[in-house]
Amino acid sequence: MAFSNAPRTPMPEQDPVIRACNFKEVALGYTEEQAKGEAARCLQCKNPLCVQGCPVNVRIPEFIAKVAEGDFEGAYQVITSTNGLPAISGRVCPQERQCEAKCVRGIKGEAVAIGRLERFVADWHLAHQTSHAVPMYPNNYRHVAVVGSGPAGLACAYDLANWGYSVTLFEAFHTVGGVLVYGIPEFRLPKSIVGKTVEELRALGVQIQTNMVVGRVFTLEELFEQGYDAIFLGTGAGLPKFMGIPGEELAGVFSANEYLTRVNLMHAWEDGYDTPIPASRSVAVVGGGNVAMDAARCARRLGAEVHVVYRRDQAEMPARAEEIHHAMEEGIQFHFLTNPTAVLNDGNGRVKGISCVQMALSETPDEKGRRAPMVVPGSDFVMDVDTVIMALGTSPNPLIRMADPTITVNNRGCFVVDEETMQTSREFVYAGGDAVTGAATVILAMGAGKRAAKAIDEKLGGNRCQLH
Numbered sequence: 230m231a232f233s234n235a236p237r238t239p240m241p242e243q244d245p246v247i248r249a250c251n252f253k254e255v256a257l258g259y260t261e262e263q264a265k266g267e268a269a270r271c272l273q274c275k276n277p278l279c280v281q282g283c284p285v286n287v288r289i290p291e292f293i294a295k296v297a298e299g300d301f302e303g304a305y306q307v308i309t310s311t312n313g314l315p316a317i318s319g320r321v322c323p324q325e326r327q328c329e330a331k332c333v334r335g336i337k338g339e340a341v342a343i344g345r346l347e348r349f350v351a352d353w354h355l356a357h358q359t360s361h362a363v364p365m366y367p368n369n370y371r372h373v374a375v376v377g378s379g380p381a382g383l384a385c386a387y388d389l390a391n392w393g394y395s396v397t398l399f400e401a402f403h404t405v406g407g408v409l410v411y412g413i414p415e416f417r418l419p420k421s422i423v424g425k426t427v428e429e430l431r432a433l434g435v436q437i438q439t440n441m442v443v444g445r446v447f448t449l450e451e452l453f454e455q456g457y458d459a460i461f462l463g464t465g466a467g468l469p470k471f472m473g474i475p476g477e478e479l480a481g482v483f484s485a486n487e488y489l490t491r492v493n494l495m496h497a498w499e500d501g502y503d504t505p506i507p508a509s510r511s512v513a514v515v516g517g518g519n520v521a522m523d524a525a526r527c528a529r530r531l532g533a534e535v536h537v538v539y540r541r542d543q544a545e546m547p548a549r550a551e552e553i554h555h556a557m558e559e560g561i562q563f564h565f566l567t568n569p570t571a572v573l574n575d576g577n578g579r580v581k582g583i584s585c586v587q588m589a590l591s592e593t594p595d596e597k598g599r600r601a602p603m604v605v606p607g608s609d610f611v612m613d614v615d616t617v618i619m620a621l622g623t624s625p626n627p628l629i630r631m632a633d634p635t636i637t638v639n640n641r642g643c644f645v646v647d648e649e650t651m652q653t654s655r656e657f658v659y660a661g662g663d664a665v666t667g668a669a670t671v672i673l674a675m676g677a678g679k680r681a682a683k684a685i686d687e688k689l690g691g692n693r694c695q696l697h
Contacts (some may be wrong), residue, residue, distance in 0.1 A: 233269035237339035246559035249529055252415040255555060256320070257349075261299070263376070263453035266347040268297035270334060272407065278594040279343060284676035285384075289343055296346055298347060305354040308347060309362075313387035313429070314380065314675060316355060316422045319348030321413060321548050322672040326477045352641045355425055361432030366393035368434075369691050374399060374457040376443045376629070379407025380671045381662025382463030383683075390433035392682075392691055397457075398430070404494060404584030407465055408663070409671070411494040414523050416530070420493075444628035449636075449658060459657045459685045462644060463678060466623040472515070476572030477619070481507060481580035484514070485620035486525040492527045509533040511615040513583050515569055516620030517546040520668070521651035522553065524618045525561050535561045535610060540568040540588050540602045566590070570609070572617055582611050596645065625664045643667055650684035651677055659685060 241257040242248075260296055271293040279289045279612050288307050295304035308315045319396065324330075324344035332340035375386045378400040386396045404410050406423040434449065443452070443464075452460055469484030471477050488506075495504040509556050512528040514521050516538035529535045537556070539546060542565050546553060557563065566588040575581035587608035590600035624642050637645040637654035642654050644660040651659045661677030 232272060232361035233266065235270060237342055238263050238267040240345055247561040253529055254417050254419055257354055259345060259349045264296055264346060264688050265299060267342050267347060268293045272333055274333055279328040281326040284327065284672050285679055287312050292350065293346060296350060300589055301350055301353040304350045308350060310460050314426055315347050317409060317418065317426060318570045318672050318675065319344050319351055320418050321668055325550065334399055345439045346514035360365055364393055365391045368395065369393040371395065371456045371689050371691060373685060374452050374460045375409055375463060375465035376460065377465055378405045379463055379662060379674060379679035380411060381674040382407065382461065383673040385433050385461045385463060385682045386430055386637055388679055388682035389429065389685065390435050392686055393507060394691065397438060398437045398653040399443050400439045402494065405439060406518055409489045414493055414527050420439060432581065444632040449633045458689055459659065460683050462629060462658065462660040462664055463662045464629060464664045465625060466625045466668045468626050469477050470621045470623060471619050472569065474569060474571050476574060479572055479580050480573055483616050485520045486623060488526065488618050507616055512616040512618060513612055513613040513614040514618045514620055517541065517548055518620060519548045519552055521620035522548045522556050524620050526556055526559060529559055529561055536614065537561060537563045538567050538569060538585065539565055542590065545599060550650045580615050580617055582613050583617055584609060584611050600689055624667045628631045641667055645675055652684060
């Protein structure tokens with residue numbers, strides 16, 4: 230295999246002016262020639278640090294070598310031996326902080342575009358597949374309930390079904406996908422991609438029940454009574470946080486979760502749907518993570534002038550650099566070192582603005598290496614907006630822990646688990662993803678679902694495949 234010293238292959242994208250007015254996917258994907266050219270940049274390291282940086286341990290050099298050879302289906306088979314959701318992770322995984330951060334080529338230049346190649350391979354397979362996957366092992370007549378169909382639940386269900394388990398997936402909403410469908414916008418992750426992943430799960434034999442709120446319709450005890458041998462809780466973190474400042478009760482103040490759910494799951498951006506969402510003139514999005522970027526970019530596409538308000542500087546924003554860059558290209562205004570102190574009332578119970586202060590970062594970092602933001606005296610000002618979206622993080626929904634108090638949670642309401650097996654304080658009940666960590670990344674949730682599947686299989690004594 231000949232190695233290339235060419236620069237990193239850019240991702241083709243929609244023009245910022247055009248995409249700011251539509252919900253079509255921003256990144257257009259590599260062509261076959263672009264993918265092979267980028268794959269040729271991989272040095273095929275004997276000790277691939279990139280694999281160590283991947284939460285689901287994709288065999289990265291092996292799949293990239295297949296791409297370079299033009300064997301795209303072979304590359305797909307390599308990836309899916311450890312990652313059943315490559316079309317999703319290739320789009321939303323923060324590769325620049327994980328696998329690509331450890332790429333040797335990145336030491337003196339630009340890392341190999343591992344995520345873009347993963348996406349290409351998955352998309353190529355979806356465009357050319359002639360049949361669905363079949364389980365790797367025959368039915369072992371063991372039954373597992375997976376509660377929640379976000380990335381943790383999907384990954385857990387995929388592995389267990391592959392290993393011969395009868396899996397039932399319970400989803401509280403009417404649509405399968407969890408945060409992948411209600412939280413991540415169409416322009417980052419098309420819902421058709423999630424739908425095709427769900428089709429693969431059905432082909433593997435996974436039974437799916439929607440509109441099923443476990444903790445209300447069934448308790449965990451009742452699931453065991455119905456014959457399930459183990460339960461995995463991938464219920465996510467959908468309980469929003471607010472600042473606790475005056476005026477947050479006003480009409481026109483949203484949590485990012487609510488705003489994104491109205492847009493993404495309830496199709497507020499499409500003609501023909503009656504989902505209520507304000508026709509905002511000017512929107513302030515408070516926060517600096519990926520959810521804040523998603524909310525801001527959705528509001529921009531709905532026609533508003535958008536301001537992102539963040540109390541630290543740009544270097545400390547937790548959002549992916551790519552998402553910040555895209556938001557700036559789309560005309561979203563950023564107000565760094567700025568913090569709201571109150572939401573202002575127009576006299577009729579609606580938002581007319583937010584009162585803010587300027588911040589400065591302390592000289593001394595805290596134990597996490599971050600400098601604390603401090604108020605600059607006399608820096609108060611008012612921002613003229615009619616909508617405020619709070620994107621300050623989320624915590625797990627308390628429904629299941631209220632229905633089953635035998636399961637231990639921490640002071641943030643997250644399930645306490647054994648980090649290796651993901652088992653909770655109740656035997657045969659496992660948990661993973663945001664329900665354990667609080668709001669985190671899709672790929673970390675997938676990794677937790679896979680660890681739980683492995684532990685469930687070992688606990689129940691099934692014939693687990695030898696790919697782990």
